[in-house]
Amino acid sequence: MTINTSRRGFLKGAAAAGAVLLVGARPDGALAAASSEATQFNPFVKIDADGTVTAIVKHFEKGQGPATGLPTLIAEEIGLRMDQIEYGFAPSDPNVYNNLFFGPFQGTGGSTAMANSWLQYRQAGAAAREMLINAAAQSWGVDASGIAIEEGIVKAGDKSAPIAEFVAAAAQLDAPAEPRLKDPSEFRLIGNDSVRRKDSAIKGNGQAIYGMDLHLPNQMVAMIKRPESRGGIANGFDDSASKEVKGFISAAVLPNKAGVAVFAENTWAAIQARDALEVDWDMSDAETRNSDEIKAEIMAALDAEPTYNVNKADVAAVSAAIDEADKVIEKTFYFPLLAHAPMEPLNCTIEQTADGTIVLHDGAQMPTGPHMAYQQIFELPPEKIQIKTMLAGGSFGRRATPDADYQVEAALAFAVTDRSRPVKLVWTREDDIRSGYYRPAFGHKVRVGLDADGNIVGWQHQIAGQSVIKGTPFEAVLVHDGVDHSSVEGVADSPYAIPGMAVGLTDTPKATTVLWWRSVGHTHTAYTMETMMDVVAKAAGRDPVEFRLAHLSDPDNPDQARKAAVLRLAAEKAGWGNVPEGRSLGVAVHKSFGSYAAEVVEISGDPDSGIKIEKVTCAIDCGIAVNPDIVRAQMEGGIGYGIGHVMRDQITLTSGAVDQFNFPDYEPLRIGDIAAIDVHIVPSAEAPTGVGEPGTPPSAPALANAIKAMSGMHVAVLPMDENGITFV
Amino acid sequence: MALTLKLNGETHTVDAEPGTPLLWVIRDELKLTGTKFGCGVASCGACTVHLNGEPVRSCQTYIEDVEDAEITTIEAVGQDKIGAAVQQAWVELDVVQCGYCQSGQVMSAVGLLSENPKPSVEEIDSYMHGNACRCATYQRIRAGIQRASEILEA
Structure with missing residues (x-):
């Protein structure tokens, strides 16, 4: 993946794209909009005649903050207050709104929204600023160098006017090739802790409209009856009982036979009619295994020769060094399937306009995925497909399926209708838990040798599980020499200086539909690395923080320095080494998505009568924190997501069918589960890196290490309640 | 069947069968979408509304049981x-x-x-x-x- 950071290349492209948009919109092709219309300065900045600036946000908003963060970059560079900028979501166009880290693909994921937009959106804002200033310079007859924009007012000496006065003239000017970006010393909004979210009010008063809230005129609600086990095929159905449901319209087998679509006038009718539907399933090719069998397959793979020698280690030498070591520590880990369970059940709405355009309304995480799929399904050119991105009620990865699963399902359901009515596909929570995509189950086996002085002499690390990436369009980019990087990230690329490290990987056969889940491979690799570091530190007679720092001590390695810095900060803020009576602390530190996070979990109680999570202290280095409060919020959320699942959640299969059905048996983190979270941001001048995911990886191992400090129990099989541990 | 609801200070006549959860009448009939569908089994609270000032889960509250109640949703709270x-x-x-x-x-x-x-x-x-x-x-x-x-x- 290449990152286009060439300003010249960007702005040429931006100006050309802007012109295309305007030509498309206005028959005369004029660049300047009439004073009553909004002017598109470039793909990312639109300014109304009244001076209202709109940031065109290319990333969807699922709570992680781009609807605030990206407008902040533009407002900063133009010179606006945050109340002088609005936001709108970009249309689907991978040539203009692509994620710069993903190639020609528009999408949100891998905690990249801010990181890939950082220069792009600042440049867009800076270009608009220079155009406005140049227009003012012409109007006032003064040199542009003496003009500035502050809080939406263009100023030069004793002259001043709102930007609205120069919008029409500015739009006539060429976009500057290389606008000057503000120096960080000039920042008023970036890094400003008082900048609030732009979507708070509408989300607290019920006005926010998510995909689930769409009511297009004359729409039908579709629900899909799916097989109990993956791979079942619908042969036919009996809808005589469904016909008794008021509001039921019709049912039809999907063209791919993966299920039966039930159409109804409203959601409740669809729920009832689907419940009443009898389907004739062909289950001959369906999954029939229990999760215990799948687990046994993974654990057996850990004991066999791994398929891939991930880091090209001299495995025989590493193994021999461990065999000859003074102390050998061996641990085996198991991580179960997990559901994402975003708060808003999956849904999307599809309609066909009078000119044959297919319009998808969706909290679209990766618009290019359904856009490409729809070209095939409807046999339409790309310009005849529109995707309107709506607010999304969470995702945690679930809305980013490489095969655009639920959007394709909606398209197949729509395709069996006469297309005269919009179709809104709705999943229930049961659909989400039982028919979803899951964080794959993984196993790790780690063998570490220590010499007589407690130094690591070898670290042999076997990983086995189902690849998330293989078989998807991302394989070409994210799989190298057969190794799915997302299966080994966080181990194979760990910044720790560990001598004699050998990492092996075995892909296990397909067990279910799997998908990246907030922090992807780091969900299991961080847990393994960081609980092992504690076990090894104890075996070496060393303090867990000091032992980690000793493996992060290369002064010429910035990766190690930044990781060590967050570790020191979290330890200091948590009172490491000064544990209150009745409390136990556990620490973990991990790099993911370019950021460094250290967390200390403080607990009380005991495993039998109940552990209370009293406090989580977090230190995060994510480069420049564009919006510090959103960074803190993402750490709080990432910690809760990580801890909530390891406490008590897993997806299990019986004869191929998911055992869990809804929140009562896939219990979410609740308000009383974590008493307090305290986040500290490391000041930085580096470009922004991820925040959506990096808070998650260290949280679970830090909790496990606290439990080990309290009780001596090293929890290596998740979830924790499988080990008899209870929480209060 | 026609039912009368007192919701956010107004009286609404809605067409819904007995046994219909209040949630779906609020969302699909009255098009007040601030009240959310999250689980359908009163396990997440996303559908909470007030019935005579008391929070209830509207996904497990049936339309025929609320005819005499004052219902308040997020839009009016x-x-x-x-x-x-x-x-x-x-x-x-x-x-x-x-x-x-x-x-x-x-x-x-x-x-x-x-x-x-x-x-x-x-x-x-x-x-x-x-x-x-x-x-x-x-x-x-x-x-x-x-x-x-x-x-x-x-």
Whole structure:
């Protein structure tokens, strides 16, 4: 993946794209909009005649903050207050709104929204600023160098006017090739802790409209009856009982036979009619295994020769060094399937306009995925497909399926209708838990040798599980020499200086539909690395923080320095080494998505009568924190997501069918589960890196290490309640 | 069948069968979409509305049982001073992330403060236990309730 950071290349492209948009919109092709219309300065900045600036946000908003963060970059560079900028979501166009880290693909994921937009959106804002200033310079007859924009007012000496006065003239000017970006010393909004979210009010008063809230005129609600086990095929159905449901319209087998679509006038009718539907399933090719069998397959793979020698280690030498070591520590880990369970059940709405355009309304995480799929399904050119991105009620990865699963399902359901009515596909929570995509189950086996002085002499690390990436369009980019990087990230690329490290990987056969889940491979690799570091530190007679720092001590390695810095900060803020009576602390530190996070979990109680999570202290280095409060919020959320699942959640299969059905048996983190979270941001001048995911990886191992400090129990099989541990 | 509902101070006549959850009448018939569908089994609280001032899960409240009740949804709860204080606190503290559960969180928080103007942390955790937030904004929900309590006291 290449990152286009060439300003010249960007702005040429931006100006050309802007012109295309305007030509498309206005028959005369004029660049300047009439004073009553909004002017598109470039793909990312639109300014109304009244001076209202709109940031065109290319990333969807699922709570992680781009609807605030990206407008902040533009407002900063133009010179606006945050109340002088609005936001709108970009249309689907991978040539203009692509994620710069993903190639020609528009999408949100891998905690990249801010990181890939950082220069792009600042440049867009800076270009608009220079155009406005140049227009003012012409109007006032003064040199542009003496003009500035502050809080939406263009100023030069004793002259001043709102930007609205120069919008029409500015739009006539060429976009500057290389606008000057503000120096960080000039920042008023970036890094400003008082900048609030732009979507708070509408989300607290019920006005926010998510995909689930769409009511297009004359729409039908579709629900899909799916097989109990993956791979079942619908042969036919009996809808005589469904016909008794008021509001039921019709049912039809999907063209791919993966299920039966039930159409109804409203959601409740669809729920009832689907419940009443009898389907004739062909289950001959369906999954029939229990999760215990799948687990046994993974654990057996850990004991066999791994398929891939991930880091090209001299495995025989590493193994021999461990065999000859003074102390050998061996641990085996198991991580179960997990559901994402975003708060808003999956849904999307599809309609066909009078000119044959297919319009998808969706909290679209990766618009290019359904856009490409729809070209095939409807046999339409790309310009005849529109995707309107709506607010999304969470995702945690679930809305980013490489095969655009639920959007394709909606398209197949729509395709069996006469297309005269919009179709809104709705999943229930049961659909989400039982028919979803899951964080794959993984196993790790780690063998570490220590010499007589407690130094690591070898670290042999076997990983086995189902690849998330293989078989998807991302394989070409994210799989190298057969190794799915997302299966080994966080181990194979760990910044720790560990001598004699050998990492092996075995892909296990397909067990279910799997998908990246907030922090992807780091969900299991961080847990393994960081609980092992504690076990090894104890075996070496060393303090867990000091032992980690000793493996992060290369002064010429910035990766190690930044990781060590967050570790020191979290330890200091948590009172490491000064544990209150009745409390136990556990620490973990991990790099993911370019950021460094250290967390200390403080607990009380005991495993039998109940552990209370009293406090989580977090230190995060994510480069420049564009919006510090959103960074803190993402750490709080990432910690809760990580801890909530390891406490008590897993997806299990019986004869191929998911055992869990809804929140009562896939219990979410609740308000009383974590008493307090305290986040500290490391000041930085580096470009922004991820925040959506990096808070998650260290949280679970830090909790496990606290439990080990309290009780001596090293929890290596998740979830924790499988080990008899209870929480209060 | 035709049913009469008193909702947000207005009387509505809706066409719904007995056994229909109030949630779906509010969302699909009245098109008031601030009340959310999260689980359908009263396990997440996203669908919380007030029935005569008391929070209930509208996904497990049936339409024929609420004909005589005053129903309040998130769209109108801010007209009351407690609702306004909670919404103000939510904005001040940027409680929300994805926001999908927050209508329900606000409705429950208003219910709590209506019966207990100055709840302790333990009382907040106990009362709000049934309102799930997958983004884990709980720390701010707790702080938001405490802040709303301050606003109301001032």
